[in-house]
């Protein structure tokens with residue numbers, strides 16, 4: 092039987108952020124965060140040489156490629172193995188595009204010259220909130236305010252689609268992303284645990300992989 096360590100916190104009873112059990116299962120602590128979209132600051136002007144590219148169905152592969160470069164060496168590439176391989180990123184992009192709630196206006200690429208260097212996708216969830224998906228900037232372009240600009244650009248897309256609230260999920264270890272989200276009004280709403288099962292491909296499709304607290 093796996094044994095887990097729990098501790099009390101403002102989120103209630105929690106496991107440590109990443110727990111490995113005797114069965115090979117790993118548990119990653121994630122936060123769901125939420126922000127009000129009323130009163131958003133305008134998206135800032137981009138630094139020289141950068142430009143926005145709005146969603147177009149022909150850009151699906153470019154979104155997948157940027158996603159791969161953003162996540163392959165990051166904690167989320169471990170938590171979600173699809174994010175650390177090209178085929179997985181392509182599959183995720185196709186799934187996002189097929190969702191009934193896909194919001195093209197909240198889905199953006201950021202380019203620098205001829206190269207794409209950032210991407211985000213937007214989906215409205217079943218509760219009418221705009222859900223930020225796979226938000227990332229490729230490593231050489233980080234720390235210049237581009238992540239902040241991209242997040243705001245997507246949030247304004249949700250606003251234009253008539254949504255009043257945005258939600259996202261972030262891995263607890265991703266402290267830089269959490270700081271960024273907090274600067275734009277996101278607050279913790281729920282703690283979740285993502286279960287990473289090395290034998291996941293043997294599980295039936297649709298098997299829930301979250302423990303919600």
Ligand SMILES: CC(C)(COP(=O)(O)OP(=O)(O)OC[C@H]1O[C@@H](n2cnc3c(N)ncnc32)[C@H](O)[C@@H]1OP(=O)(O)O)[C@@H](O)C(=O)NCCC(=O)NCCS
Nearest residue numbers: 165226227228233234235236237238239260261267268270
């Ligand atoms: C999270 C992520 C998108 C942030 O992108 P970014 O472009 O670096 O974001 P910003 O530049 O807006 O902000 C990052 C930091 O640079 C600082 N910064 C912003 N503009 C700056 C500038 N012109 N000069 C120097 N620093 C600057 C910010 O204040 C921030 O500082 P902090 O980390 O101390 O809070 C990026 O790190 C990333 O893609 N990570 C991997 C994917 C990921 O984890 N995505 C989130 C999934 S939930």
